[in-house]
Amino acid sequence: EVKLVESGGVLVQPGGSLRLSCAASGFIFNNYWMSWVRQVPGKGLEWVAGIKQDGSEKFYVDSVRGRFTISRDNAKNSLYLQMNTLRAEDTAIYHCAKNWALDYWGQGTPVTVSS
Amino acid sequence: EIVMTQNPLSLTVTPGQPASISCNSSQSLLHSNGKTFLCWYLQKPGQPPQLLIYELFNRYSGVPDRFSGSGSETDFTLKISRVEAEDVGLYYCMQNIYFPYTFGRGTKLEIK
Numbered sequence: 001e002v003k004l005v006e007s008g009g010v011l012v013q014p015g016g017s018l019r020l021s022c023a024a025s026g027f028i029f030n031n032y033w034m035s036w037v038r039q040v041p042g043k044g045l046e047w048v049a050g051i052k053q054d055g056s057e058k059f060y061v062d063s064v065r066g067r068f069t070i071s072r073d074n075a076k077n078s079l080y081l082q083m084n085t086l087r088a089e090d091t092a093i094y095h096c097a098k099n100w101a102l103d104y105w106g107q108g109t110p111v112t113v114s115s
Numbered sequence: 116e117i118v119m120t121q122n123p124l125s126l127t128v129t130p131g132q133p134a135s136i137s138c139n140s141s142q143s144l145l146h147s148n149g150k151t152f153l154c155w156y157l158q159k160p161g162q163p164p165q166l167l168i169y170e171l172f173n174r175y176s177g178v179p180d181r182f183s184g185s186g187s188e189t190d191f192t193l194k195i196s197r198v199e200a201e202d203v204g205l206y207y208c209m210q211n212i213y214f215p216y217t218f219g220r221g222t223k224l225e226i227k
Contacts, residue, residue, distance in 0.1 A: 035216070100211055106163065
């Protein structure tokens with residue numbers, strides 16, 4: 001059974017940093033492209049970042065480029081999102097998702113940026 | 116960035132009746148490999164989105180055949196042949212041909 005479990009979401013002050021993790025199981029992790037997608041409760045979906053199977057290519061939405069870094073550890077079947085210089089508008093539930101077509105999503109971890 | 120526009124934003128359907136959701140993109144989603152990189156998702160209340168359709172018309176594993184996707188390079192349609200109570204939720208289209216991937220605003224399906 002495919003499982004993606006996110007963790008690391010907390011309340012953080014504007015300008016602060018946070019590292020999200022996504023633990024993957026039930027599939028061969030290093031065979032798949034992975035992404036982070038966020039959703040403000042009651043609002044729509046925004047793709048945030050994606051990373052190639054071997055970590056050699058990474059892509060970001062403009063609003064986070066230079067502040068967020070996506071990475072992965074294939075030995076640990078884990079995906080990460082390092083979030084720096086956080087802003088109020090980064091407040092959302094952050095989901096990790098598998099494959100080009102985002103064919104499986106985790107439940108998400110909530111990030112709140114507020115003073 | 117490619118803009119995805121969905122219509123309608125909401126619809127109410129009687130069980131057993133068909134439903135149709137439209138989505139269009141600001142650029143062609145047709146790749147040189149002949150595939151069109153358009154996906155459809157359903158987000159049921161309290162759950163993360165689940166993939167229904169990928170590459171324009173391919174149903175994902177386990178998706179009932181009452182769901183179908185069609186369209187051209189920039190205009191797309193998700194059809195539900197006979198709506199069931201379990202189909203309620205938010206439907207999103209998404210393009211995955213260019214980064215950043217972008218989503219439509221979502222269509223809320225309710226049952227009458």
